[in-house]
Amino acid sequence: MSGGEDDLPERTIPVTITYLRMDQQPGRNPPPAPAIPHAVMRAEKPTVHFYRYLYNTVGERWVWTERRYMPDEELGEIVRDPDVEIMVLYVRGVPAGYAELDFRGLPETADLAYFGMMPDFIGMKLGPWFLHWAVSELWSRTPHAVTVNTCTADHPAALPMYQRMGFSPIRREEAMLRPMPA
Structure with a gap:
């Protein structure tokens, strides 16, 4: 039988x-800290449910789907790895964004695996400050380089912001993203 949705x-x-890659810690002054109550806290051994809340909420508009398709057990192994740090930016007690710092490639590289802001906090000028904070944390482990990647489905300001921070493109590739079913 044919003609069904499965076909x-x-x-x-x-x-x-x-x-993108950064071979030395940026020498620029950090953007000013947010003038509203804020804190960055590490989610120690986060539950998969909490991580998916961060990932799905930040990434929904930007077609972040890779980890949505990942089985819970596999995702849990990544986010609870002692060399992966899930850092959450809170504003007035509410999650405003997160950064996933991946130190598994040390001493060669530290990777900003994921970085983004919750939709309600985009446009509040928190992103540049939080990115500078995350990059400083990555450099705190003295890697030879720090890496990140972005794609054309991400926020249009992502690539320019990474470049202003001091990252340089090292290669590009074409790919196909598989969005979540409607």
């Missing part, structure tokens, strides 16, 4: 992924 080709979105 439809899987929908994908073409993107360009840009891989």
Whole structure:
């Protein structure tokens, strides 16, 4: 039998992924700290449910799907790895963004695996400050380099912000993202 939904080709979105690298800690002064009550806290051994809340809320608009398809057990191994730090920016007690700092590649590289702001906090000028904070944390482990990647489905300011921070593109590749079913 044919003609059912299972026979439809899987929908994908073409993107360009840009891989960036920083070979020395930025010497620029950090952006001013937010003038509203805020804190950055590490989610120690986060539950998969909490991590998915962060990932899905930050990434929904930007087609972050890779970890949505990942089985809970596999995702839990990553986010609870002692060399992976999930850092959450809170504003007035509410999660405003998160950064996933991946130190598993040390001493060669530290990776900003994920970085983003919750939708309600985009445009409040928190992103540049939080990015500078996250990059400083990555450099605190004295890697040879810090890496990050972004794609054309991410926030349009992501690539320019990474470059202003001091990251340089090292390669690009074309890929297809598989969005979540409607």
